[in-house]
Amino acid sequence: MIFAPITSISALLSGVIILLLTIKVIQLRRNGGVVLGDNDNRPLTKAIRGHANATEQVPIALILMGLAELQGGNTILLVLGAACLIVGRTLHGIYFAHDGTHWRLRMIGMALTLLAQIILLVALLLALIS
8 A cells, every 4th residue: 555644634634725726717707708718808717827837837736745655755855845735825826816905925935836836846856866
């Protein structure tokens, strides 16, 4: 049996974030009567882009995390990477899901997401060379 609790918890929490972003897009589409595209609806455009960004960023982070964890990577680095990923994706998601939210949430969220990826790259590299 494969045991990867850090990656599993991170995938669970990331899945919840992506699900909530999906629900927000669906709500805005229904409220605006938009079937395809965004109809130049700024809140919908923003929500669609936030959802897309999460689906672009989360998979690579989880892949790096899972591989590092399976290779016996450093637990502290894995937990730190996981925490940065989840907090970053949460802040980023809040910015995109709620029109009028301060842009700094987006900036901090993306910075934490990139930091998570860097940490996870290092964790995987160290696991492979040790």
